[in-house]
Amino acid sequence: MDDFLKTVAALNDETRVLLLRFFDEHGALCVCDLQASLGMIQSRLSRHLKILKEAGFLRVERKGTWAYYSIRTPLDRFRSEAIEEIRHLDIMLPKLQKPSQRGECSL
Amino acid sequence: MDDFLKTVAALNDETRVLLLRFFDEHGALCVCDLQASLGMIQSRLSRHLKILKEAGFLRVERKGTWAYYSIRTPLDRFRSEAIEEIRHLDIMLPKLQKPSQRGECSL
DNA sequence: TTAATATATCAATATATCTTGATTTATACT
DNA sequence: AGTATAAATCAAGATATATTGATATATTAA
Numbered sequence: 001m002d003d004f005l006k007t008v009a010a011l012n013d014e015t016r017v018l019l020l021r022f023f024d025e026h027g028a029l030c031v032c033d034l035q036a037s038l039g040m041i042q043s044r045l046s047r048h049l050k051i052l053k054e055a056g057f058l059r060v061e062r063k064g065t066w067a068y069y070s071i072r073t074p075l076d077r078f079r080s081e082a083i084e085e086i087r088h089l090d091i092m093l094p095k096l097q098k099p100s101q102r103g104e105c106s107l
Numbered sequence: 108m109d110d111f112l113k114t115v116a117a118l119n120d121e122t123r124v125l126l127l128r129f130f131d132e133h134g135a136l137c138v139c140d141l142q143a144s145l146g147m148i149q150s151r152l153s154r155h156l157k158i159l160k161e162a163g164f165l166r167v168e169r170k171g172t173w174a175y176y177s178i179r180t181p182l183d184r185f186r187s188e189a190i191e192e193i194r195h196l197d198i199m200l201p202k203l204q205k206p207s208q209r210g211e212c213s214l
Numbered sequence: 215t216t217a218a219t220a221t222a223t224c225a226a227t228a229t230a231t232c233t234t235g236a237t238t239t240a241t242a243c244t
Numbered sequence: 245a246g247t248a249t250a251a252a253t254c255a256a257g258a259t260a261t262a263t264t265g266a267t268a269t270a271t272t273a274a
Contacts, residue, residue, distance in 0.1 A: 001121065001124065001196050001198055003121065003199070004192060005120075005121060005124070005195055007120045009231095010117045011115045012112065012116050012118075013112075013231085013232080014108065014112060017108065017111065017112070030250080030251090031250070031251060031252095032249090032250065032251085040249070041233085042250080042252090043233085043234070043235075043236090043251090043252080043253080044232085044234075044246065046252055046253080047232080047252090047253090048232095049232090049251095050252080050253095062240095062241090062251095064241060064249095064250085065240070065241050065242070065248095065249060065250040065251075066251085067250075067251060077188070077192075078188055078189070078192045081185055081188040082185070085111060085184075085185045086111070089108050089111055090108070091108055100250095103228070116261095119261095120261085123223095124261085137221090138220070138221060138222095139219095139220065148263085148265085149220080149221070149222090150221090150222080150223080150264070150265075150266090151262080151263065151264075152221095153221060153222055153223080154222090154262080154263090155262095157222080157223095158222095163243095169221095169270095169271090171218060171220085171271060171272065172218095172219060172220040172221070172271050172272065173218095173221085173247070173271095174220075178268085195238090207219085
Protein backbone atom coordinates (compact mmCIF):
# COMPACT_ATOMS: atom_id res chain seq x y z
CA MET A 1 0.00 0.00 0.00
CA ASP A 2 2.74 2.44 0.96
CA ASP A 3 4.61 1.98 -2.31
CA PHE A 4 1.45 2.49 -4.31
CA LEU A 5 0.48 5.62 -2.39
CA LYS A 6 3.98 7.01 -2.79
CA THR A 7 3.83 6.38 -6.53
CA VAL A 8 0.43 8.00 -6.83
CA ALA A 9 1.37 10.92 -4.60
CA ALA A 10 4.32 11.62 -6.88
CA LEU A 11 1.93 11.87 -9.83
CA ASN A 12 -0.41 14.15 -7.95
CA ASP A 13 1.21 17.45 -8.82
CA GLU A 14 1.14 19.52 -11.99
CA THR A 15 4.82 20.40 -11.78
CA ARG A 16 5.87 16.77 -11.51
CA VAL A 17 3.61 15.68 -14.37
CA LEU A 18 5.22 18.36 -16.51
CA LEU A 19 8.68 17.15 -15.47
CA LEU A 20 7.87 13.56 -16.40
CA ARG A 21 6.50 14.70 -19.75
CA PHE A 22 9.62 16.78 -20.33
CA PHE A 23 11.94 13.89 -19.56
CA ASP A 24 9.83 11.59 -21.70
CA GLU A 25 10.27 14.04 -24.57
CA HIS A 26 13.90 15.05 -24.11
CA GLY A 27 15.72 12.34 -22.19
CA ALA A 28 18.32 13.08 -19.52
CA LEU A 29 18.57 16.66 -18.29
CA CYS A 30 20.44 18.42 -15.50
CA VAL A 31 18.70 20.63 -12.95
CA CYS A 32 20.29 23.72 -14.42
CA ASP A 33 18.83 22.99 -17.87
CA LEU A 34 15.42 22.44 -16.28
CA GLN A 35 15.67 25.81 -14.60
CA ALA A 36 16.38 27.48 -17.92
CA SER A 37 13.72 25.51 -19.80
CA LEU A 38 10.91 25.60 -17.28
CA GLY A 39 11.61 28.89 -15.56
CA MET A 40 11.54 27.40 -12.09
CA ILE A 41 13.91 28.05 -9.24
CA GLN A 42 16.40 25.44 -8.23
CA SER A 43 15.08 24.50 -4.80
CA ARG A 44 11.65 23.85 -6.25
CA LEU A 45 13.01 21.58 -8.98
CA SER A 46 15.30 19.77 -6.60
CA ARG A 47 12.38 18.98 -4.31
CA HIS A 48 10.18 17.62 -7.09
CA LEU A 49 13.00 15.62 -8.65
CA LYS A 50 13.66 13.99 -5.31
CA ILE A 51 10.01 13.03 -4.92
CA LEU A 52 9.91 11.54 -8.44
CA LYS A 53 13.14 9.68 -7.84
CA GLU A 54 12.01 8.22 -4.53
CA ALA A 55 8.74 7.21 -6.11
CA GLY A 56 10.66 5.13 -8.63
CA PHE A 57 10.12 7.26 -11.73
CA LEU A 58 13.55 8.82 -12.14
CA ARG A 59 17.18 7.93 -11.84
CA VAL A 60 20.15 10.27 -11.42
CA GLU A 61 23.61 10.14 -12.85
CA ARG A 62 26.21 12.55 -11.56
CA LYS A 63 28.79 14.09 -13.85
CA GLY A 64 30.97 16.48 -11.95
CA THR A 65 28.76 19.03 -10.32
CA TRP A 66 25.89 18.25 -12.63
CA ALA A 67 23.12 15.80 -11.79
CA TYR A 68 21.47 14.31 -14.83
CA TYR A 69 17.97 13.02 -14.21
CA SER A 70 16.07 10.76 -16.59
CA ILE A 71 13.18 8.34 -16.59
CA ARG A 72 14.21 5.08 -14.99
CA THR A 73 14.19 1.91 -17.07
CA PRO A 74 12.70 -0.54 -16.90
CA LEU A 75 9.58 0.78 -15.24
CA ASP A 76 7.01 -1.55 -13.78
CA ARG A 77 3.62 -1.82 -15.42
CA PHE A 78 1.70 0.80 -13.47
CA ARG A 79 4.42 3.43 -13.71
CA SER A 80 4.76 2.75 -17.44
CA GLU A 81 1.04 3.23 -17.89
CA ALA A 82 1.26 6.49 -16.00
CA ILE A 83 4.03 7.74 -18.30
CA GLU A 84 2.04 6.61 -21.31
CA GLU A 85 -1.01 8.47 -20.02
CA ILE A 86 1.05 11.59 -19.43
CA ARG A 87 2.50 11.32 -22.93
CA HIS A 88 -0.96 11.78 -24.38
CA LEU A 89 -1.98 14.73 -22.23
CA ASP A 90 -2.47 18.03 -23.95
CA ILE A 91 0.33 19.97 -22.28
CA MET A 92 2.04 23.10 -23.53
CA LEU A 93 5.70 22.12 -23.38
CA PRO A 94 8.21 24.95 -22.96
CA LYS A 95 11.11 24.96 -25.40
CA LEU A 96 14.14 22.93 -24.34
CA GLN A 97 17.16 25.00 -23.33
CA LYS A 98 20.58 23.56 -22.58
CA PRO A 99 22.79 26.27 -21.15
CA SER A 100 24.90 23.54 -19.57
CA GLN A 101 26.25 22.69 -22.99
CA ARG A 102 27.54 26.24 -23.49
CA GLY A 103 28.92 26.96 -20.06
CA GLU A 104 26.09 29.42 -19.54
CA CYS A 105 24.63 27.75 -16.52
CA SER A 106 24.50 30.36 -13.76
CA LEU A 107 21.86 30.43 -11.08
CA MET B 108 -4.13 17.59 -17.48
CA ASP B 109 -6.99 18.43 -15.13
CA ASP B 110 -8.75 15.12 -15.67
CA PHE B 111 -5.52 13.20 -15.09
CA LEU B 112 -4.72 15.12 -11.92
CA LYS B 113 -8.25 14.60 -10.64
CA THR B 114 -7.96 10.88 -11.30
CA VAL B 115 -4.61 10.66 -9.58
CA ALA B 116 -5.71 12.81 -6.66
CA ALA B 117 -8.61 10.44 -6.09
CA LEU B 118 -6.14 7.56 -5.80
CA ASN B 119 -3.93 9.48 -3.42
CA ASP B 120 -5.62 8.52 -0.18
CA GLU B 121 -5.51 5.33 1.84
CA THR B 122 -9.23 5.42 2.61
CA ARG B 123 -10.17 5.70 -1.05
CA VAL B 124 -7.79 2.93 -2.10
CA LEU B 125 -9.42 0.71 0.49
CA LEU B 126 -12.86 1.66 -0.81
CA LEU B 127 -11.91 0.79 -4.38
CA ARG B 128 -10.46 -2.51 -3.24
CA PHE B 129 -13.62 -3.24 -1.27
CA PHE B 130 -15.89 -2.49 -4.22
CA ASP B 131 -13.63 -4.54 -6.49
CA GLU B 132 -14.06 -7.44 -4.10
CA HIS B 133 -17.73 -7.14 -3.19
CA GLY B 134 -19.51 -5.20 -5.93
CA ALA B 135 -22.23 -2.66 -5.23
CA LEU B 136 -22.63 -1.49 -1.65
CA CYS B 137 -24.62 1.21 0.09
CA VAL B 138 -23.06 3.78 2.40
CA CYS B 139 -24.68 2.20 5.39
CA ASP B 140 -23.06 -1.18 4.67
CA LEU B 141 -19.73 0.53 4.26
CA GLN B 142 -20.15 2.16 7.66
CA ALA B 143 -20.77 -1.21 9.24
CA SER B 144 -18.00 -2.97 7.34
CA LEU B 145 -15.27 -0.37 7.54
CA GLY B 146 -16.13 1.28 10.84
CA MET B 147 -16.13 4.77 9.38
CA ILE B 148 -18.59 7.55 10.03
CA GLN B 149 -21.06 8.51 7.36
CA SER B 150 -19.83 12.00 6.48
CA ARG B 151 -16.35 10.68 5.93
CA LEU B 152 -17.54 7.94 3.59
CA SER B 153 -19.86 10.28 1.73
CA ARG B 154 -17.00 12.67 1.05
CA HIS B 155 -14.65 9.99 -0.28
CA LEU B 156 -17.36 8.35 -2.38
CA LYS B 157 -18.09 11.69 -3.99
CA ILE B 158 -14.42 12.21 -4.83
CA LEU B 159 -14.16 8.72 -6.36
CA LYS B 160 -17.35 9.24 -8.32
CA GLU B 161 -16.28 12.60 -9.71
CA ALA B 162 -12.92 11.14 -10.63
CA GLY B 163 -14.70 8.58 -12.80
CA PHE B 164 -14.12 5.48 -10.69
CA LEU B 165 -17.57 4.94 -9.23
CA ARG B 166 -21.18 5.13 -10.24
CA VAL B 167 -24.22 5.43 -7.98
CA GLU B 168 -27.63 3.91 -8.25
CA ARG B 169 -30.35 5.07 -5.90
CA LYS B 170 -32.90 2.67 -4.51
CA GLY B 171 -35.23 4.49 -2.18
CA THR B 172 -33.14 6.14 0.49
CA TRP B 173 -30.19 3.91 -0.25
CA ALA B 174 -27.36 4.89 -2.55
CA TYR B 175 -25.57 1.91 -4.05
CA TYR B 176 -22.05 2.67 -5.20
CA SER B 177 -20.01 0.38 -7.43
CA ILE B 178 -17.04 0.52 -9.78
CA ARG B 179 -18.02 2.11 -13.05
CA THR B 180 -17.84 0.11 -16.24
CA PRO B 181 -16.31 0.36 -18.64
CA LEU B 182 -13.26 2.07 -17.19
CA ASP B 183 -10.65 3.66 -19.44
CA ARG B 184 -7.21 2.11 -19.61
CA PHE B 185 -5.43 4.06 -16.91
CA ARG B 186 -8.21 3.72 -14.36
CA SER B 187 -8.42 -0.02 -15.11
CA GLU B 188 -4.71 -0.36 -14.52
CA ALA B 189 -5.10 1.48 -11.24
CA ILE B 190 -7.83 -0.90 -10.11
CA GLU B 191 -5.70 -3.84 -11.21
CA GLU B 192 -2.76 -2.48 -9.23
CA ILE B 193 -4.93 -1.99 -6.17
CA ARG B 194 -6.28 -5.52 -6.55
CA HIS B 195 -2.78 -6.87 -5.97
CA LEU B 196 -1.93 -4.74 -2.96
CA ASP B 197 -1.48 -6.49 0.32
CA ILE B 198 -4.40 -4.94 2.18
CA MET B 199 -6.16 -6.28 5.24
CA LEU B 200 -9.79 -6.23 4.14
CA PRO B 201 -12.40 -5.95 6.90
CA LYS B 202 -15.21 -8.48 6.78
CA LEU B 203 -18.20 -7.51 4.68
CA GLN B 204 -21.31 -6.61 6.66
CA LYS B 205 -24.71 -5.95 5.13
CA PRO B 206 -27.01 -4.62 7.81
CA SER B 207 -29.13 -3.06 5.03
CA GLN B 208 -30.34 -6.53 4.09
CA ARG B 209 -31.69 -7.12 7.59
CA GLY B 210 -33.23 -3.74 8.37
CA GLU B 211 -30.48 -3.17 10.90
CA CYS B 212 -29.07 -0.09 9.30
CA SER B 213 -29.11 2.58 11.98
CA LEU B 214 -26.52 5.32 12.24
C1' DT C 215 -48.56 16.16 7.20
C1' DT C 216 -45.44 14.19 10.40
C1' DA C 217 -41.86 11.12 11.69
C1' DA C 218 -38.05 8.11 10.59
C1' DT C 219 -34.07 6.75 8.00
C1' DA C 220 -30.20 7.17 4.59
C1' DT C 221 -27.26 10.22 2.51
C1' DA C 222 -25.21 14.79 1.47
C1' DT C 223 -23.28 19.06 2.85
C1' DC C 224 -21.31 22.48 6.04
C1' DA C 225 -18.12 24.52 9.61
C1' DA C 226 -14.17 24.07 12.39
C1' DT C 227 -9.89 22.06 13.29
C1' DA C 228 -5.88 19.30 12.26
C1' DT C 229 -2.48 17.61 9.08
C1' DA C 230 0.05 17.52 4.85
C1' DT C 231 2.03 19.66 0.78
C1' DC C 232 3.95 23.44 -2.10
C1' DT C 233 6.66 27.67 -2.77
C1' DT C 234 10.30 30.75 -1.81
C1' DG C 235 14.69 32.49 -0.10
C1' DA C 236 18.58 31.27 2.74
C1' DT C 237 21.97 27.99 3.90
C1' DT C 238 24.65 23.85 3.28
C1' DT C 239 27.01 20.24 0.73
C1' DA C 240 29.76 18.51 -3.05
C1' DT C 241 32.72 18.82 -6.94
C1' DA C 242 36.11 21.20 -9.88
C1' DC C 243 39.59 24.56 -10.66
C1' DT C 244 43.66 27.79 -9.43
C1' DA D 245 43.79 26.14 1.02
C1' DG D 246 40.47 29.21 -1.31
C1' DT D 247 37.00 30.25 -4.82
C1' DA D 248 33.23 29.17 -7.90
C1' DT D 249 29.38 26.52 -9.53
C1' DA D 250 25.59 22.96 -9.30
C1' DA D 251 22.59 20.79 -6.46
C1' DA D 252 20.46 19.52 -1.93
C1' DT D 253 18.42 20.81 2.32
C1' DC D 254 16.20 23.83 5.68
C1' DA D 255 12.81 27.27 7.68
C1' DA D 256 8.73 30.00 7.24
C1' DG D 257 4.50 31.06 5.25
C1' DA D 258 0.64 29.85 2.13
C1' DT D 259 -2.55 26.54 0.24
C1' DA D 260 -4.88 22.17 0.06
C1' DT D 261 -6.88 18.04 2.02
C1' DA D 262 -8.83 14.98 5.75
C1' DT D 263 -11.55 14.28 9.93
C1' DT D 264 -15.30 15.12 12.97
C1' DG D 265 -19.82 16.62 14.63
C1' DA D 266 -23.80 19.25 13.35
C1' DT D 267 -27.15 20.36 10.05
C1' DA D 268 -29.68 19.90 5.68
C1' DT D 269 -31.87 17.19 2.01
C1' DA D 270 -34.50 13.37 0.18
C1' DT D 271 -37.27 9.37 0.26
C1' DT D 272 -40.49 6.29 2.59
C1' DA D 273 -44.14 5.03 5.69
C1' DA D 274 -47.73 6.07 9.04
